[in-house]
Amino acid sequence: MSALPRFTHLLVLPHVRVQNANAISSSLTHGFPSMTAFLGLMWALERKARQAGLALEFNAVGVVSHGWQEQVTEGGFVKSFRLTRNPVDKDGSTAAIVEEGRIHLDLSLVLAVHAEHWDAQTQAHDVSRIADLLAGMRVAGGSVLAPAHAIAWRQRPWLADLTGSEEDRRKSFREVCLRLLPGSAxxxxxxxxxxxxxxxRASAPETTHLEAWLSFSRLHWRHDPQADHNKGRWVSDRRKGSGWIVPIPVGYGALGPVHAAGSVAHARDAATPFRFVESLYSLGEWIGTHRLQAPHHLLWYADSRPDDGLYRCRNDYRPAGSTADPLSA
Incomplete structure (x- = not known):
């Protein structure tokens, strides 16, 4: 397993408003873009920054959600995505509709930046340039909206310096967490x-990993055997205080070997080796930023192991009470 790459600063791009981002994060999940989309955004932003002459490395990214509005029908227990109607075909027949899920987002991006000899004047220029570059990019397929004049001050990017002593780093990260409230990471x-x-498996030994994962996608209600039979009571398997747990995609697993560049027809990039993959799934939790104890609790990074056919997004969060060093990252 790889480790969180080194970084010297946290660049916070607060309250980025995104319109019509992709709400379908995988073939089995929806409701928020996949972390693979944000890692892809980070790499694309790093390339643009280097082309602009900025000598910076973006090695990890954290995402804090402040609000969202999934574009689904209102009312009723079953909801459907609001879909656009495509133009008719040349012969006048109705064109096929490819289902697209869209969501409006208000989120903050936290980039782990590694920079050598980054003085204050250069920092101010680079941070402003990065914000300008992001404004012209897509975020998970959605468009970045221009800052609203009334709240433009909330959307100004800022830096947290993590190059000092352990206590200085702890205070800097604590400030980041508090300034991102209210928000969930x-x-x-x-x-x-x-x-x-x-x-x-204690009661059903044949249970698979997929069944265990799917059990977190719904609430299971049952009658409480300890309740008064005259009154009755229903309880769910999600106990109060158990957290906001959600199934999420965390990367890709290979379905076959790597094919030489240009050998697969209709590949997006004919100059890059090609491999067929499928989504990998795990669990995530949305937690308030005030509960984060260290940068590696927030940040996601890439863990690519081509020999094993794994291309994963990693996050090193540990629940409260863990013996892991909170500043080991």
């Missing part, structure tokens, strides 16, 4: 999937 909870699988 997505963190990885792979540990819960293993625990749920063990729990289910």
């Amino acid at each position: 997505l963190v990885a909870r792979d540990d819960l999937l293993a625990a749920r699988l063990s729990q289910l």
Whole structure:
């Protein structure tokens, strides 16, 4: 397993408003873009920054959600995506509709930046340039909206310096967490999937990893055997205080070998080796930023192991009470 890459600063791009981002994060999940989209955004932004002459490395990204509006029908228990109607074909017949899920987002991006000899004057110029570059990019397929004049001050990017002593780093990160309130950060909870699988296999040994994962996509209600039979009571498997747990895609797994560049017809890039993959799934949790104890709790980074056919997004969050060093990253 790889480790969180080195970084010297956290660049915060607060309250980025995104219109019509992709709400379908995988073939089995929806409701918020996949972390693969934000890692892709980070790499694309780094390339643009280097082309603009900025000597910076973006090595990890954190995402904090402040609000969202998924474009679905209102009313009723079952909801459907609001779809656009495509123009008719040349012969006048109705064109096929490819289902697209869209969501409006208000989110903050936290980029782990590694920079050598980054003085204050250069920082101010670079941060402003990065914000300008982001304004012209797509975020998970959505368009970045221009800052509203009334709240433009909330959308000014800023830096947190993590090059000082351990105590200085702790204070800087704590300031980041508090300034991002109210907001929820997505963190990885792979540990819960293993625990749920063990729990289910205690009564049903044939339970698969997929079934354990799907059990987190719904609420299971049952009659409480300890309740008064004259009154009755229904309880769910989501106990109060158990957290906002959601199934999420975390990368891709290979379905076959790597093909030489240009050998697969209709590939997007004929100059890059090609490989067929499928989504990898795990669990995530939305937690308030005030509960984050260290940068590696917030940040996601790439863990690519081509020999094993794995291309994963990693996050090193540990629940409260963990013995891991909170500043080991």
